Amino acid sequence: xxxxxxxxxxxxxxxxxxxxxxxxxxxxxxxxxxxxxxxxxxxxxxxxxxxxxxxxxxxxxxxxxxxxxxxxxxxxxxxxxxxxxxxxxxxxxxxxxxxxxxxxxxxxxxxxxxxx
Numbered sequence: 001x002x003x004x005x006x007x008x009x010x011x012x013x014x015x016x017x018x019x020x021x022x023x024x025x026x027x028x029x030x031x032x033x034x035x036x037x038x039x040x041x042x043x044x045x046x047x048x049x050x051x052x053x054x055x056x057x058x059x060x061x062x063x064x065x066x067x068x069x070x071x072x073x074x075x076x077x078x079x080x081x082x083x084x085x086x087x088x089x090x091x092x093x094x095x096x097x098x099x100x101x102x103x104x105x106x107x108x109x110x111x112x113x114x115x116x
Contacts, residue, residue: 002026002105004095009110012085016114020080022095022107033098034071034078038091038112048093049080062088085114 008020020036035050035058049059049069057069068081078095095107 002028002097002099004097004105004107006093006095006107006110009093009112011113011115014085014087014114014116016085017081017083018085018112019082020093020095020110020112022078024076024078024097024105028076029099031100033096035069035096035098036078036080037094037096038089039094039109040088040091043091045094050096050098051078082112085112087114087116090114 003025004022006020006022008018010018012018031053033050033052036048037045038048039045047060048063049057049067051057051069051071059067066084070079090113092109093112094109097105
C-alpha cells in the first residue's frame with residue numbers, strides 16, 4: 001500500500017500562483033511515476049502533469065509553460081508549481097502514484113479555485 005498526503009490548494013486570483021505538494025509513504029518502489037490529475041465539476045479527470053522516477057515529464061497542453069512538476073526523491077514528494085493561473089484551472093487536484101505495472105494510488109484531493 002502507498003499513502004499520499006496532499007497540501008497546498010486554495011483560492012487565488014487569476015494570474016496568481018499556488019504550489020501543491022504530495023508526500024508518499026508506505027511501499028515505495030524505486031521505479032514509479034508520480035503526478036497530478038484534476039477534475040472539474042461535470043468533467044472527466046484529466047492528467048495535468050507527471051514525472052517518472054527517471055525524470056521524464058509529461059504535461060497536458062493547457063498547462064505547458066505555466067505549471068512545473070518536480071520531485072524530491074529523498075522525501076518521496078512531488079510538487080506542482082502553478083503560475084499564471086486561470087479560472088479554467090479550477091478543479092480538485094489529485095496526487096497519483098503509479099507503480100511499475102500500472103497499479104495506481106490516489107490522494108484525497110485538494111481544491112484549487114481561481115477567481116476571475
